[in-house]
Amino acid sequence: MCGINIPGTQLFDKTMAVKGYALNKMCFSFNEAANRQAFLADEEGYMRRYGLNEQQAAAIRAKNVLQLLEAGGNAYYLAKFAGIFGLDMQDIGAQQTGLTKAEFQAKLNAYAAE
Amino acid sequence: MCGINIPGTQLFDKTMAVKGYALNKMCFSFNEAANRQAFLADEEGYMRRYGLNEQQAAAIRAKNVLQLLEAGGNAYYLAKFAGIFGLDMQDIGAQQTGLTKAEFQAKLNAYAAE
Amino acid sequence: MAHIVGAVTTSHVPAIGKAIAKGLQSEPYWKPFFDGFINVREWLKDARPDVVVVLYNDHGLNFFLDKMPTFAVGAAPTYTNADEGWGIPTIPAFSGEQALSWHLIEHLVEQEFDLTTCQEMLVDHAFTLPMALLWPEQNWPVKVVPVCINTVQFPLPSAKRCWKLGEQIGQAVRAWDSDARVMFLGTGGLSHQLEGERAGFINKDFDLAFMDSLTTNPQWATQWNSAELVEKAGTQGIELLMWLATRAALGDGAREVHRNYHIPISNTASGVMVMEPAA
Amino acid sequence: MAHIVGAVTTSHVPAIGKAIAKGLQSEPYWKPFFDGFINVREWLKDARPDVVVVLYNDHGLNFFLDKMPTFAVGAAPTYTNADEGWGIPTIPAFSGEQALSWHLIEHLVEQEFDLTTCQEMLVDHAFTLPMALLWPEQNWPVKVVPVCINTVQFPLPSAKRCWKLGEQIGQAVRAWDSDARVMFLGTGGLSHQLEGERAGFINKDFDLAFMDSLTTNPQWATQWNSAELVEKAGTQGIELLMWLATRAALGDGAREVHRNYHIPISNTASGVMVMEPAA
Ligand SMILES: [Fe+3]
Ligand SMILES: [Fe+3]
Numbered sequence: 001m002c003g004i005n006i007p008g009t010q011l012f013d014k015t016m017a018v019k020g021y022a023l024n025k026m027c028f029s030f031n032e033a034a035n036r037q038a039f040l041a042d043e044e045g046y047m048r049r050y051g052l053n054e055q056q057a058a059a060i061r062a063k064n065v066l067q068l069l070e071a072g073g074n075a076y077y078l079a080k081f082a083g084i085f086g087l088d089m090q091d092i093g094a095q096q097t098g099l100t101k102a103e104f105q106a107k108l109n110a111y112a113a114e
Numbered sequence: 115m116c117g118i119n120i121p122g123t124q125l126f127d128k129t130m131a132v133k134g135y136a137l138n139k140m141c142f143s144f145n146e147a148a149n150r151q152a153f154l155a156d157e158e159g160y161m162r163r164y165g166l167n168e169q170q171a172a173a174i175r176a177k178n179v180l181q182l183l184e185a186g187g188n189a190y191y192l193a194k195f196a197g198i199f200g201l202d203m204q205d206i207g208a209q210q211t212g213l214t215k216a217e218f219q220a221k222l223n224a225y226a227a228e
Numbered sequence: 229m230a231h232i233v234g235a236v237t238t239s240h241v242p243a244i245g246k247a248i249a250k251g252l253q254s255e256p257y258w259k260p261f262f263d264g265f266i267n268v269r270e271w272l273k274d275a276r277p278d279v280v281v282v283l284y285n286d287h288g289l290n291f292f293l294d295k296m297p298t299f300a301v302g303a304a305p306t307y308t309n310a311d312e313g314w315g316i317p318t319i320p321a322f323s324g325e326q327a328l329s330w331h332l333i334e335h336l337v338e339q340e341f342d343l344t345t346c347q348e349m350l351v352d353h354a355f356t357l358p359m360a361l362l363w364p365e366q367n368w369p370v371k372v373v374p375v376c377i378n379t380v381q382f383p384l385p386s387a388k389r390c391w392k393l394g395e396q397i398g399q400a401v402r403a404w405d406s407d408a409r410v411m412f413l414g415t416g417g418l419s420h421q422l423e424g425e426r427a428g429f430i431n432k433d434f435d436l437a438f439m440d441s442l443t444t445n446p447q448w449a450t451q452w453n454s455a456e457l458v459e460k461a462g463t464q465g466i467e468l469l470m471w472l473a474t475r476a477a478l479g480d481g482a483r484e485v486h487r488n489y490h491i492p493i494s495n496t497a498s499g500v501m502v503m504e505p506a507a
Numbered sequence: 508m509a510h511i512v513g514a515v516t517t518s519h520v521p522a523i524g525k526a527i528a529k530g531l532q533s534e535p536y537w538k539p540f541f542d543g544f545i546n547v548r549e550w551l552k553d554a555r556p557d558v559v560v561v562l563y564n565d566h567g568l569n570f571f572l573d574k575m576p577t578f579a580v581g582a583a584p585t586y587t588n589a590d591e592g593w594g595i596p597t598i599p600a601f602s603g604e605q606a607l608s609w610h611l612i613e614h615l616v617e618q619e620f621d622l623t624t625c626q627e628m629l630v631d632h633a634f635t636l637p638m639a640l641l642w643p644e645q646n647w648p649v650k651v652v653p654v655c656i657n658t659v660q661f662p663l664p665s666a667k668r669c670w671k672l673g674e675q676i677g678q679a680v681r682a683w684d685s686d687a688r689v690m691f692l693g694t695g696g697l698s699h700q701l702e703g704e705r706a707g708f709i710n711k712d713f714d715l716a717f718m719d720s721l722t723t724n725p726q727w728a729t730q731w732n733s734a735e736l737v738e739k740a741g742t743q744g745i746e747l748l749m750w751l752a753t754r755a756a757l758g759d760g761a762r763e764v765h766r767n768y769h770i771p772i773s774n775t776a777s778g779v780m781v782m783e784p785a786a
Binding site for chain 3 (some may be wrong): 125210225
């Protein structure tokens with residue numbers, strides 16, 4: 001939107017906001033424990049109830065963060081989905097960067113020495 | 115708030131907003147038919163559920179608009195309470211001004227001739 | 229670039245909805261009001277808008293005091309009406325013009341308007357009834373963008389601030405990369421007051437002066453703060469803020485194409501105006 | 508008139524909550540972070556605030572994209588924390604300082620900030636964890652006013668706009684007719700990015716320059732737009748907007764009383780600063 005291209009980064013702008021609305025709304029619902037339970041009990045039914053499209057449903061099934069982002073997911077709401085599976089931010093960071101968690105942690109630690 | 119006193123008029127300002135919150139929240143709930151039914155089925159229980167204070171509950175029991183305003187009611191939300199009893203804006207205007215509905219209508223019509 | 233065809237400003241009280249539902253348009257009480265829209269619909273045939281930006285105030289359908297925005301802009305694919313508590317029939321849903329919604333949002337935030345953006349939004353009688361007066365068949369030939377201004381809870385945005393909002397909405401539309409024909413619709417007022425011992429207050433002189441000012445001296449009403457405007461126009465007469473913002477969207481000059489003014493409908497002095505940007 | 512005692516700015520990631528819940532403050536991983544707050548708490552003993560205005564960003568607890576405000580101000584009697592989806596223990600409720608909330612709201616709307624006012628509001632980890640770092644016993648000796656800035660959905664308010672918001676918050680507090688001692692708490696950042704192939708990005712040089720700028724050249728960061736700030740600080744590093752608004756609230760000059768900077772906690776470069784208004 002501002003004429004900047006930041007490698008490996010998609011700003012959550014109008015395009016993503018429109019594209020991801022159903023997915024993000026579902027993830028927002030995971031603030032409530034009862035909804036997390038309902039999702040786990042019937043993932044497909046829960047996704048249908050929120051009107052996810054096939055791209056979004058596939059990304060949810062795969063628990064693939066890059067695919068979820070591509071499908072319009074917003075990091076703040078996706079974190080609630082990740083929380084269901086006990087994934088922390090470093091698990092997610094490792095998954096997206098193709099590193100092991102230890103490698104990802106080492107990468108973070110390396111910034112301290114700069 | 116702006117140093118103006120308008121006779122017969124209380125602006126819905128911070129004081130009223132704080133004072134009337136529970137009352138207005140209850141009236142907001144009357145957007146839904148099921149809530150209107152629930153209120154009619156058990157007025158006292160419904161008011162308790164929304165935490166109305168005694169002044170507010172008394173004004174609701176009396177269906178007295180000036181008392182409801184005094185208790186922090188906002189005209190836009192109170193209209194939904196009035197709607198439950200099929201009262202229109204002219205019924206409410208008449209009640210507040212101590213006129214019959216016909217007298218209130220005559221007062222409105224008189225403005226046309228000015 | 230998009231083309232601005234003009235603006236309609238009109239009153240919007242719920243009683244209009246009841247009159248429409250009961251088919252009372254030709255009854256003596258309602259005829260002077262509804263007949264004021266015949267010329268508006270004639271004008272619409274030539275104006276042929278594709279998109280309508282509707283400036284209105286929510287009456288407690290979509291917003292409550294838990295999250296009360298000063299300015300909200302809709303960015304939904306569709307907008308539905310809903311029960312407002314009186315059980316009047318709801319009006320068919322509207323298609324959103326999302327491209328213009330987001331273009332407006334980006335422009336306005338850039339210009340330091342602190343919007344609340346709404347990807348879901350129920351629209352109340354202040355939105356639906358003016359649309360039904362313009363297109364009585366209710367199969368909407370236009371897409372819409374709702375812009376909602378707080379008139380429920382003080383502090384309200386000042387008339388000055390609403391003027392600036394309208395100005396920037398106009399600039400954004402003129403800069404919108406589209407060949408769409410865009411109309412503004414501002415709904416609310418004119419003078420009326422629903423609550424308190426002053427209920428039933430109407431101020432014909434002020435209303436007529438205000439309508440005149442929109443073409444002769446359009447920022448005239450911005451000289452007053454909200455409390456002063458309530459004193460002149462009544463607690464709900466403050467809804468003239470929507471007329472003001474709508475007029476501002478037209479740009480520097482505007483000419484009056486049509487008006488009607490009638491007292492009363494319900495408790496309200498009703499007005500309708502059609503304006504076009506000065507050539 | 509109210510007295511401004513100073514400002515604390517700090518990072519706020521959820522992992523801090525887990526560390527507190529598990530009592531890991533003295534573990535080697537966490538000690539360099541938690542120890543940064545010892546001096547802050549010493550400073551608080553002298554500062555003795557009665558009221559804290561908390562500038563933070565909601566992470567999808569209280570606000571969703573159906574109604575996403577640019578700037579929201581709380582005006583509730585109490586603010587409760589709630590489950591954010593990870594099942595970390597919630598933090599005790601906070602008492603609101605409603606008089607200051609409404610004073611701020613009136614001042615800011617008058618100054619043409621288009622606020623969303625919230626008479627009910629859930630506060631998330633960005634609010635609760637910094638409070639818990641300042642008062643680990645969690646029986647709050649202060650009342651609070653939450654001010655929430657959108658960092659979830661673009662367009663975000665610009666750094667310039669956030670600076671102006673902070674300036675006016677400061678002016679309103681200085682004009683507040685109260686003998687209360689008021690502190691500002693700004694939470695977010697510093698550089699980090701949670702999403703995309705660039706996840707794990709940190710920019711130490713930028714963070715240190717930004718912390719320096721707050722006392723030496725406080726509007727330094729306002730030269731960039733939001734996308735440029737994301738490029739420098741990461742997608743969540745943009746939360747530095749809260750630090751900027753908080754600094755602006757202190758007024759023209761400010762001096763640094765304390766700072767700590769540590770890499771990493773979770774995926775984040777963490778910082779904390781204490782500043783006081785220049786005498
Ligand atoms: Fe209205
Ligand atoms: Fe954060």
